[in-house]
Amino acid sequence: MARFFMELAYRGKNYHGWQIQPNAITVQEVLNTCVGKMLGQEINIVGCGRTDTGVHASYFVAHFESEKLPLGTEQFCYKLNRFLPRDIAVYSMTQVDEQTHSRFSAINxxxxxxxxxxxxxxxxxxxxxxxxxxxxxxxxxxxxxxxxxxxxxxxxxxxxxxxxxxxxxxxxxxxxxxxxxxxxxxxxxxxxxxxxxxxxxxxxxxxxxxxxxxxxxxxxxxxxxxxxxxxxxxxxxxVGVDYPEALFIPKHQRVCCL
The missing domain is CATH 3.30.70.660 (Pseudouridine synthase I, catalytic domain, C-terminal subdomain)
Structure with missing residues (x-):
């Protein structure tokens, strides 16, 4: 299985935070559903942390595992963004070492x-x-x-x-x-x-x-x-999540939320 990092952003208004919870729509749930349908498999996307209900992220990192991305990373992002709601955007996908973790590998x-x-x-x-x-x-x-x-x-x-x-x-x-x-x-x-x-x-x-x-x-x-x-x-x-350069180098310039 390959591990992929995603750089993304979202407006928190319509979501009960990042993490999946019963009887409430969350960002993680929406991404799991959309990515899973595109890959034809059940997906569990792991975030760099939790955001509470209504909190926004102009820069967020998450990871998931899959055998491969059938369209390549850039085309997969393009198709995924057409599938996602307007208040969630995925900017990049990067294959990383299987030990690199979006939450536990972050240093700042x-x-x-x-x-x-x-x-x-x-x-x-x-x-x-x-x-x-x-x-x-x-x-x-x-x-x-x-x-x-x-x-x-x-x-x-x-x-x-x-x-x-x-x-x-x-x-x-x-x-x-x-x-x-x-x-x-x-x-x-x-x-x-x-x-x-x-x-x-x-x-x-x-x-x-x-x-x-x-x-x-x-x-x-x-x-x-x-x-x-x-x-x-x-x-x-x-607005920012940092990792050791040896593990992950961001591809996307962080979104200005002014």
């Missing part, structure tokens, strides 16, 4: 959270609108503190099956881009709901509901109940 992941402070009817489903006064400089002070910690239990969804809540964050910054503010964060791994919980708590700093010292205390307490409410899903994008 990057997310962006998009926020607008002025009402825009064209961004209602792709950015979080918040018109209250926000101090982004204070939020950036708090964001830099994240790089000093490794245990992010306070920003993790409760009762998950992970063995550790430790992550190494290498980037966390708010930047103004065009008509919005974008929070960019990168780490070796992320916990369930982690980015949205961090954003929600940073917004409390920016609205002066909590101090920078309190923000640090929340992290150190390792208690999800002390952190802020998770920011809405529709503002969040997975």
């Amino acid at each position: 992941r990057s997310y962006e959270y998009h926020l607008v402070t002025q009402k825009n009817p064209f961004l209602q489903e792709s950015a979080y609108y918040l018109d209250k006064g926000i101090d982004f400089s204070k939020m950036n002070e708090a964001a830099q503190v994240l790089l000093d910690y490794t245990d992010f239990t306070s920003f993790s969804k409760l009762h998950t099956d992970v063995k550790t809540n430790n992550c190494k964050i290498t980037k966390a910054i708010w930047e103004q881009k065009s008509d919005r503010w974008v929070f960019a964060i990168s780490a070796d791994r992320f916990l369930r709901n982690m980015v949205r919980a961090i954003v929600g708590t940073l917004l409390e700093v920016g609205q002066e509901k909590i101090s920078l010292q309190r923000f640090c205390e929340i992290i150190e307490a390792k208690d999800r109940g002390l952190a802020g409410t998770s920011a809405p899903a529709h503002g969040l994008y997975l």
Whole structure:
């Protein structure tokens, strides 16, 4: 059996996240169905991670196994995209070593959270609108503190099956881009709901509901109940997944989600 990596993107609005679940449509289910019909076999596509209901991915990597792609990788992608719904796009397929795994071989992941402070009817489903006064400089002070910690239990969804809540964050910054503010964060791994919980708590700093010292205390307490409410899903994008070059070199230039 050959293993193939797929580079893809999707809008999360119409899906209950990436991973298959009962009685709810997911991105993984749609891809399994479409790829399986094209290959004439049952397919289980494995993603580089999970995204929650409503979360988008402007860059996502997944893998599946098959004897071969009957049309070749480029033609297979072309045919598959005609078969897929408009809110899912596959950009490339690359055969990789059978030991290379889309999730476990990844060494870095990057997310962006998009926020607008002025009402825009064209961004209602792709950015979080918040018109209250926000101090982004204070939020950036708090964001830099994240790089000093490794245990992010306070920003993790409760009762998950992970063995550790430790992550190494290498980037966390708010930047103004065009008509919005974008929070960019990168780490070796992320916990369930982690980015949205961090954003929600940073917004409390920016609205002066909590101090920078309190923000640090929340992290150190390792208690999800002390952190802020998770920011809405529709503002969040997975934008990057990195692998050692010896295992996988991306073919596709990542989609801009601005």
